[in-house]
Amino acid sequence: MSTDTDGSRQTVFLPEAPSLSMLYLNAAATAARRRISGARPATGLPDARHGLRGVKADVEKLTAFQHLLGETAGDFLPSGFIHALAFPVAMSVLNRDDFPLPLLGMIHLRNRADQYRAVHFSESLEIVAWVENLRGHRAGSLVDLVAEVRDNDGVLRWKGVSSYLAKGFFLPGVDKPGVDTDGVQGGGPETPFSPPVPTALWALGVDTGRNYAGVSGDFNPIHLSVLSAKALGLKRSIAHGMYLASRALAEVGPARSEAFTWEVMFEAPVFLPARVSLEISTSRSAGGHWDRSDFTGWNPRSGRRHFRGSVATLD
Amino acid sequence: MPEAALSPEEGHEQQGQHAPHAGVRKAVVIGGNRIPFARSGGAYTRSSNQDMLTAALDGLIARFGLQEERLGEVAAGAVLKHSRHFNLTREAVLGSALSAETPAYDLQQACATGLETVLGLANKIKLGQIDSAVAGGVDSASDAPIAVSEGLREVLLDLNRAKTLPARLKVLSRLRPKDIAPDAPDTGEPRTGLSMGEHQALTTAQWKITREAQDELAYNSHRNLAAAYDRGFFDDLLTPYRGLTRDSNLRPDTSLEKLATLKPVFGKTLGTEATMTAGNSTPLTDGAATVLLGSEEWADERGLPKLATIVDGEAAAVDFVHGKDGLLMAPAFAVPRLLARNGLTLADFDFFEIHEAFAGTVLSTLAAWEDEDFGRSRLGLPGAFGSIDRSRLNVNGSSLAAGHPFAATGGRIVASLAKMLHDRRRVDGRPARGLISICAAGGQGVVAVLEAYPAAEGVQA
Structure with missing residues (x-):
């Protein structure tokens, strides 16, 4: 060291x-x-x-x-x-x-x-x-x-x-803010979410957490099995946030340039197994080149938003 | 033409005195890109066909600045392909930097897949249907699809149709332990049960091709490929992938002595001396290759090079099932037909790219062309078709050294030959000319003629 x-x-x-x-x-x-x-x-x-x-x-x-x-x-x-x-x-x-x-x-x-x-x-x-x-x-x-x-x-x-x-x-000494100033939400969403027309549907098996743990090395027990998640107070195991975000990034596809910023806000956990509806909308510059893609994932049955984020060119 | 008896006179009568491409515009080879070929179980073990095809395609896109371009069409294929990859080429396009509005299709003609994509797309360009195209192919022997046994497949399908629990249990009760064994693909011919190597061993023995001649061809392939790498020939034809910068099968230090020590692997029960070894046969290989084609105008608008023109192509097939001809001998018929149509002889070529499925394949084809009786009785010629100048054969190596990911071989050869032709430009007042010959499973073969661009005298590319 x-x-x-x-x-x-x-x-x-x-x-x-x-x-x-x-x-x-x-x-x-x-x-x-x-x-x-x-x-x-x-x-x-x-x-x-x-x-x-x-x-x-x-x-x-x-x-x-x-x-x-x-x-x-x-x-x-x-x-x-x-x-x-x-x-x-x-x-x-x-x-x-x-x-x-x-x-x-x-x-x-x-x-x-x-x-x-x-x-x-x-x-x-x-x-x-x-x-x-x-x-x-x-x-x-x-x-x-x-x-x-x-x-x-x-x-x-x-x-x-x-x-x-x-x-x-x-x-002690760290104040609770009245309003979130940096967009990070811990409780319910600030505005009611009405699901858009989805562009994709993910069917996530109960092994999604284990599979992502296998390739990422993140073996946090809340993702691995119903039992290990229950031990930490969850009703079932949940998908890794970074699995959802990485998959959304993959779906944005090769249009993203070499230098880009990728942001995601997690709102409601995805309990496994699950279906997640996804919408990706892309905006282009005046020259027709890819500028940014925004993505949103939600529960198609409850309409509750799981995450939202964006991939954008980095200047 | 059941007996493949085609005299030059007949050919001209049927096709007319002019080459079939007269009156249509040119299709030019702009360049190519492949990934190094890897021996199966090596650097690309976990890479899928789609991964490798996309890697080769992205290298091509980067080399020629095609990011976000909508091309006329992309065609490629794989010989060993899982049915879920039915849209392999389109998926590769979607995963590449090309515009998502570029259409694509899959093609499969065994080892001739890559060359056939080039010919099909070149024809569309010549006819004015498209202005640009990428042809190519990919294969993985490492990541080969494995099917379930017929017994298990039938049970699974019936199970899906069964409506009630008792019906499902009844279907399941049909399963036998042997049904669990998977059904892996092999290189055997469905109608004969013989592997490709065993088929070639029959042909090799028929044409009395010696072990020494086969080893020498293999040796030259390695030596020529190594020399081509050393002088940087592949620098603009290849992008590294998964850490490989050269074909992993290449043995620059191999020698005739080393090749002579290898034990025969095919033709051991024929009663004649077995001559085919792992050294003079191609190994199972993983890899992908792509070729960029375009009209002259399309290339000029973008300031892209025009290396060679696709002059003409021909496919042939032989009746190998009961041994009338060898499995891999179709090019021996395709080339005489193609040359007759274009008014050419073997003496009119500066480069011969004869795919080395096995050294014996190349040598049997050459022996057939040199054979008086074969020329008369099978090709309908007055005598032997002819012989080639061996110093013009596979001058930058071929499949014995590079390896042979089935559908990728055509793209490898077309891109390399186009570059060689461009480097040579003109010979004796005519454009440099090259012949490609590729044999394929099922007794098929596809051959093509390419010429250096520009075709007209005195014009510089």
């Missing part, structure tokens, strides 16, 4: 990729310890950044990811695959003893990923992750988990910001 200092923040370079299952186990142990000892967690966010160098995609995993999400198995990494590559490093920050919120049970509310240039699978990457922007939410506390991916020349190629809600967890 080595450290670099960047201004006031220190980057702790990990010797190897952290194991997500160990992180989840450790998170469970930390939660139990805090419950038993009554120890008060820290109230601020850790300054430290976690880094990992020499990260390379495994081609077989890449192909499996591409096939599951409906991408053509090409040589460049889907944005969602880069998210999955960075995920263990990002999770290790949330797993620090000085991180004040409980990792298990945190809800992924929003994700934004900017891809500045396509990343070839053979490239050696450096991932650095940290947390920032701790703020109140009417349902708990919100925090942004940031991951940056750089190439061997130190060029920033990809940046992801995941916003998580620790529901029912209020930290």
Whole structure:
């Protein structure tokens, strides 16, 4: 483990990729310890950044990811695959003893990923992750988990910001805002949603969570089975948000240029098995070139919106 | 023409003195792109036909700036294809950077698939139906579709039709353990049960092709392909995929001595010496190839190169089932017909691209053309059809070295030959000319003539 200092923040370079299952186990142990000892967690966010160098995609995993999400198995990494590559490093920050919120049970509310240039699978990457922007939410506390991916020349190629809600967890000194200022919703939708004409229908089997866990490495128990989800208080297992978002990105298709930003807001969980209606609308520039695509996913029976988002050119 | 007896006189009577393309516009080869071919079970093991075809197509699009272009048509195919990929080529187009408004169709003619897509699309361009097209093909021996057994298939279909639980149980009770065994595709001929290699072994023995001659052809294929890579010939014909930058079957360091040590694999029960080895037969391979075609105007409007013109093509088939001709001998009939129609002889060609399904296939075809009796009795000629200058044969290697992903081979050959013709330009005051010959399962063959562009004297491309 080595450290670099960047201004006031220190980057702790990990010797190897952290194991997500160990992180989840450790998170469970930390939660139990805090419950038993009554120890008060820290109230601020850790300054430290976690880094990992020499990260390379495994081609077989890449192909499996591409096939599951409906991408053509090409040589460049889907944005969602880069998210999955960075995920263990990002999770290790949330797993620090000085991180004040409980990792298990945190809800992924929003994700934004900017891809500045396509990343070839053979490239050696450096991932650095940290947390920032701790703020109140009417349902708990919100925090942004940031991951940056750089190439061997130190060029920033990809940046992801995941916003998580620790529901029912209020930290002293962090105010509850009256109105959400950044569009992140924790409760019901702000405006009534009337479903548009769908452009696609996804039939998600009960194994959707397990399959995505297999290609992304995210074995969070809430996605794996009815039993493991029930243990964490859910009635059934739910689809990974990033599975839904990556699939929507794949359906936007190759029209997206090499540099694009991809954003998704998760509203209601998709309990498995499920059918999800999808609408993708594309807008083009005056010259007829692709400009952006907006997507919305909802439950065709209840009409409840599961997620919405966009893919847009990055200037 | 049941006896394939076609004299040049008859040919001219039927077809007229002029080549059939007179009066229609030209179809030109603008360029090509393929991914390196990989031995099966290698770098592309998990890649599907659609993945590989899209990779080759996207490389072509990038090379010629075709992003968001609506092309006239894209045609490609795969020999080993799951029925759920019925729209393989259209799906590849949708997954590519081409305009989603580009139509596409699938074609399948065994190993001739790729060349047949080129000929069919070239004809549409010549007739003015389309201005631009991509032809191609792909095959994966690694990711081959596997069907369920006939027994299980029938049970599953009947089960779907059964309405009640007792009816369903009755259908299920028909299942036997043997029905569980899957039905994997093989290269056997349905009507003879013989594999392609065993068929070729019969032909190789019939034409008395020696082991040494086959090994020498294989050796030349590797040597020529390696030299072509070394001098950068494939730099603008290929995009890397999954870490491969060269065909993984290529053995630059192979030698006649090494090839001579390999044990025969086909024709071991014929009573004659078995001569066909893994070295002088093509291995199972994964890969994809594409060719960009267009009218002269379409290419000029975009400032794209015009390498060669598709002059003419011909298909033939032989009655191999009861051994009248060898399974892979159809090109031996197709080429004389094609040349007669165009008023050409073997001496009029600067390049011969004869697909090396097996070294024995190439050598048997050449032997048949050199045979007086074959020329008279089977081709209806006064004597032997002719012989070729061997130094013009497969000069940048062929399938023995590159590998042979069935439907991809036609695209590989057309793109490479077009580039060779363009580099040679003119010979003896006429455009450089090349002949392509591809044999296919089912006793078929497709052949074609290409000429360097420009055809007119003194004009520079």
